[in-house]
Amino acid sequence: MLVSGEVVKFDSMKNFRYLSPLGSGGTGDAHLFKDETTDMLFAFKKYAPKNNNNSDDTYSRFVDEIKILFNISHHSIVRVFNYYLYPEAKTGYLQMEYVEGITLADFEPYFGKSWEDIFKEVIYAFEYLEEKKILHRDIRPANILIDKNEVVKIIDFGFGKKLEPEETGGESIFLNWPVTQWPNEVQLEGVYNHQSEIYFIGKMFQNILRGKGEVERFKFNHIIEIMIKLEPNERYASFNNISQAISEGVLSEINFSENEKNTYIKFADALVDHISYYNDKYESINDIDNILNKLGALIRSSSLETFIQDNSQLIRCFIKGSFTFNKICDIEVENVKNFYKLLVGLDLLKKKIVIDNIQTRLGGVKINVIDADLPF
DSSP states (O other): OOOTTOOOOOOOOOOEEEEEEEEEETTEEEEEEEETTTOOEEEEEEEOOSTTOOOHHHHHHHHHHHHHHHTOOOTTBOOEEEEEEEGGGTEEEEEEEOOOEEEGGGOOOSSSOOHHHHHHHHHHHHHHHHHTTEEOOOOOGGGEEEETTSOEEEOOOTTOEEOOTTOOOOSOOOOOOOOSSOOHHHHHHOOOOHHHHHHHHHHHHHHHHHHTTOTTTOTTHHHHHHHTOSSGGGSOSOHHHHHHHHHTTGGGTSOOOHHHHHHHHHHHHHHHHTEEEESSOOEEOOOHHHHHHHHHHHHHHTTTOSBOSOHHHHHTTTEESOEEEOOOOOOBHHHHHHHHHHHHHSOHHHHHHHHHHHHHHHTTSOBOOOOOOOOO
């Protein structure tokens, strides 16, 4: 009989057939294996740091990479299936999704996705990491793959970092793709944060597009110009800001039907009109699955009502933090249902456009900061 808290060991043997090496990095080597039971291909990354750098600190970083990967789930981020640790030997293995594809620098937009499509997928993936408070810290073309279906896959979190609450990045190890000049917060203060990652991604795309003669044709060149500003207060503050800039004005351009537009407008008007002001700062929720789950739960709990009975529950589907809101119960449940059905039925790009436009509108609500010399 199982007892709560008891450690249960599964020692059943699994057999993998070795196929070929995949590559080598600063913290280990990757190899291709085939699962003899399922016939699936997996990439196994062995922790084996180079230059005799096998310290407790680097092994701890490998364990941190496992923790990071097991706590994220995104179609544009490599998926981890299992891990095998050998602490006595300070080594281990990560069993990961095998990405059959090419690096970002080798991508050519012949018949499928454009450079704009790839750029958006990279931004959306890093927006997700930002939402999860994870820094990648090793941004280079070799760590951004395009698979055989032309889907972006972010790999290699060996130098990644999960930020603690209220932490902004601090002095960090950064092994990014080399650029001629670092952003000011890194160069002058030794601080590496999500704004730093925005800079390095912008520089990486600029360099690749220049090398391929694509800069003049690239639709989001104006966005990259802001991403690569040396001074952080002139740069985008977040990947969500970039996502909103990408979606700006697109709601009317990308083949939304009149019914879809009307459903969006009716819902967005009701949502924004019921927020009086933010009490501290505006902080958005951008994870679409999270938003849909919260909306679905709210609709189920309101299924016997005509109006949403607590407007704050609806608002909290989209923003965090403290706010003052209109408590009048006049937001129709049917209005929320229709928006939910609209969102569920859209493809990923259209989902992003709808959420980004809502967040742009929510970002326009005023912030009421109390400027008082309070003791605590």
